[in-house]
Amino acid sequence: MGKYSDIFFDLDRTLWDFETNSRKALEQIFRDFKLEEYSIELAEFVEVYQRINEQYWKYYRLGSVSKKELRRLRFTKTLEHFGLRDSVLGEKLDGAYLDVSPYQTVLLPETKTTLDYLAGKYKLHIITNGFEEVQHIKLSKSGIQPYFDVIVTSEKAMARKPDSLVFNLAMELAKTRAMDSIMVGDDLQTDIEGARRVFMDQVYFNPDGVEHNESPTFEIKELKELRRII
Ligand SMILES: [Mg+2]
Numbered sequence: 151m152g153k154y155s156d157i158f159f160d161l162d163r164t165l166w167d168f169e170t171n172s173r174k175a176l177e178q179i180f181r182d183f184k185l186e187e188y189s190i191e192l193a194e195f196v197e198v199y200q201r202i203n204e205q206y207w208k209y210y211r212l213g214s215v216s217k218k219e220l221r222r223l224r225f226t227k228t229l230e231h232f233g234l235r236d237s238v239l240g241e242k243l244d245g246a247y248l249d250v251s252p253y254q255t256v257l258l259p260e261t262k263t264t265l266d267y268l269a270g271k272y273k274l275h276i277i278t279n280g281f282e283e284v285q286h287i288k289l290s291k292s293g294i295q296p297y298f299d300v301i302v303t304s305e306k307a308m309a310r311k312p313d314s315l316v317f318n319l320a321m322e323l324a325k326t327r328a329m330d331s332i333m334v335g336d337d338l339q340t341d342i343e344g345a346r347r348v349f350m351d352q353v354y355f356n357p358d359g360v361e362h363n364e365s366p367t368f369e370i371k372e373l374k375e376l377r378r379i380i
Pocket of ligand 1: 162
């Protein structure tokens with residue numbers, strides 16, 4: 151019997167390939183709204199949107215725009231880049247993007263083989279910041295929902311990682327303790343610091359080799375390394 155009985159996973163960018171899925175969703179709305187008829191080119195549309203979206207998330211984190219403004223403006227500003235001033239279309243694109251995104255099914259490399267390997271040995275769970283319905287659609291459409299016992303979203307917990315409330319609720323529902331558990335996630339603040347606050351060991355999933363000064367219990371570049379370390 152190993153040290154751990156329960157493994158808690160983050161979802162976005164840890165198992166579910168957020169970047170690829172986001173691009174696929176953008177491609178779908180581009181086609182659905184026939185944006186080529188406005189002389190917009192797909193590759194440039196994706197590139198411009200991603201740049202503007204990133205910029206607005208930065209403003210959001212600094213507190214200079216609200217979530218509502220971010221959602222209202224990121225597509226409208228993208229259209230403006232192409233000389234199209236149409237905030238109604240911009241908001242429609244945002245709604246459509248949020249609708250189709252969770253239905254994308256691309257997982258990060260080795261997600262299923264790793265979960266297959268771990269499933270017989272540990273109880274697996276999800277702790278994710280996100281909306282209940284959206285995160286459940288992602289899990290079920292990508293085919294990994296059956297691997298997980300407890301799924302805690304920030305909406306369900308009424309708090310967001312790194313808040314200890316979220317981790318404590320997840321452990322309570324999983325009927326486990328921090329000393330028997332480990333958290334796997336790609337975010338040093340929400341996942342790693344969050345787990346540390348409740349004295350749970352952590353695996354920092356760092357595929358891009360981001361430099362940092364934190365000291366997670368373990369650090370991996372690929373999910374399959376989990377087999378080796380726990
Ligand atoms: Mg994540």
